[in-house]
Amino acid sequence: MSFDCPIILQQALPFAPWVDPRTRRLPGTIPVGPDDWIQADDAFAAQMALRDRLIAVRPEAVLALAERARPAAEELWEMVMALLPARGYAVGAGAVTRPDGVSVPLDRARPLATLGRLVQEDLCLMQPGEDGAESVLTGAVLCFPAGWSLSEKFDRPMMRIHRPVEKYDEDVGRRVQRLMDGVQPGRPLCRGTAHRTNSRLHNPRTEAMGRSIEAALPFIRVERQCLVRLPVTRAVLFSIHTYIVEPGALSAEQVAALHDSPLRHAA
Numbered sequence: 001m002s003f004d005c006p007i008i009l010q011q012a013l014p015f016a017p018w019v020d021p022r023t024r025r026l027p028g029t030i031p032v033g034p035d036d037w038i039q040a041d042d043a044f045a046a047q048m049a050l051r052d053r054l055i056a057v058r059p060e061a062v063l064a065l066a067e068r069a070r071p072a073a074e075e076l077w078e079m080v081m082a083l084l085p086a087r088g089y090a091v092g093a094g095a096v097t098r099p100d101g102v103s104v105p106l107d108r109a110r111p112l113a114t115l116g117r118l119v120q121e122d123l124c125l126m127q128p129g130e131d132g133a134e135s136v137l138t139g140a141v142l143c144f145p146a147g148w149s150l151s152e153k154f155d156r157p158m159m160r161i162h163r164p165v166e167k168y169d170e171d172v173g174r175r176v177q178r179l180m181d182g183v184q185p186g187r188p189l190c191r192g193t194a195h196r197t198n199s200r201l202h203n204p205r206t207e208a209m210g211r212s213i214e215a216a217l218p219f220i221r222v223e224r225q226c227l228v229r230l231p232v233t234r235a236v237l238f239s240i241h242t243y244i245v246e247p248g249a250l251s252a253e254q255v256a257a258l259h260d261s262p263l264r265h266a267a
Helices: 044-057 068-083 111-116 170-182 251-257
Strands: 063-065 096-099 102-105 122-128 137-140 189-196 220-228 235-247
Touching: 063 068, 063 111, 068 111, 068 122, 068 137, 096 170, 111 122, 111 137
Parallel strands: none
Antiparallel strands: 063 137, 096 102, 122 137, 122 235, 189 220, 220 235
């Protein structure tokens, strides 16, 4: 099913992973405040309108939740609801009004669908697999995939999820798993990815499709990814805040750092 995705750009890039030496390499993490994994930027209203539309018309493409992950999704619900009032949301008994003025009905039966309409971040739940060795993607609201498909990755372990990623070998996989195992409640970690891209926020692709070949990739796509341990269920939340900017939106420092860390091209 094709989907007409509008061009939504941020006017500035508050997070550029290639600037900080700690976030240039894999897995490249830095600590963030316990509540700072949720952020809003100047594209909030436009991105949220697109999220509303995707969840309404393409739920099979952007939502997935294993039954065993429902307790984690419900715990995440409580965590997010507690953070919203300080961020300009009006939280009522049956609905939440976002900072852009849109009222979102609260539906506890669909926790990820509701949360996906409240925050800019995509939300992925990772839990131990049957063998306990690798984390498995057990739930997600993923409106803005960067060249991958939720249906193809759902209920798969980390190494299988990253199979097409050239740099994600067994050594990196082990390091990432140790990182996820070590995340502690109240002490989120943040990392980032960046590449040249087209303008499509909602850009799902299967592994068989590979990367698309485009002559010109005029935009820069950055994902601010946070790892958050849920204290009760012990699931790990992998949140993704997506920015797409024109090169002219970069600061002088961000432009200068690109000379040492040029971005790859991935449509």
